[in-house]
Amino acid sequence: MREKILEAIYKKLEEEPENSHLHKQIVLMNKANISTIHSFCLEIIKNHFYEIGISPNFRMGDTSELELLKQEVIDDLFETKYDSKDKEFEKLIENYTSYRDDENLKELILRIYEFVQGTPFPEEWLDLNQKKFDLKEKIGEDFSLTLWGKILLENLNQETKRILY
Numbered sequence: 001m002r003e004k005i006l007e008a009i010y011k012k013l014e015e016e017p018e019n020s021h022l023h024k025q026i027v028l029m030n031k032a033n034i035s036t037i038h039s040f041c042l043e044i045i046k047n048h049f050y051e052i053g054i055s056p057n058f059r060m061g062d063t064s065e066l067e068l069l070k071q072e073v074i075d076d077l078f079e080t081k082y083d084s085k086d087k088e089f090e091k092l093i094e095n096y097t098s099y100r101d102d103e104n105l106k107e108l109i110l111r112i113y114e115f116v117q118g119t120p121f122p123e124e125w126l127d128l129n130q131k132k133f134d135l136k137e138k139i140g141e142d143f144s145l146t147l148w149g150k151i152l153l154e155n156l157n158q159e160t161k162r163i164l165y
Contacts, residue, residue: 002034070113074106 006029013022035043042060049056061069081089096105119125132147143149 001036002029002032005029005032005034070110071106074109078102078106 006026009022009025009029013019013026016022033040033043045052045054045058049058093102093105096108098104116122116126144153
């Protein structure tokens, strides 16, 4: 990253050789703290752990550790839900799993989790988008009035036109 920035400064300096600000930036590059956003955030946490109330001995898990933890958490959650005889969970299982196992549903949940974590405000995004799936109060008996019904009808309309023309 540092090289790319220096290259850009040198290129600009060719256009403006008398620009003292650019000359100063080249000198300051040696002291510049340039890193990825993740490294930057980690550095802030390390330097201010006491202000956010975490142990100074914390460490970041690597990718494989985090994947194992996610799998362990979802397995424990499913086991707890199975044991609780939760009717909503049973409907979810009935609709989104095969008679053999529930791995596809777990994978779907983890994919949704990964997607949502990529949004700026994950909980707000979930709240907003969860309402799009609350169809009972919006439609009564007419699914075509929902966002999803409109999308399906538009796709059907386009497919019909494609076939006919």
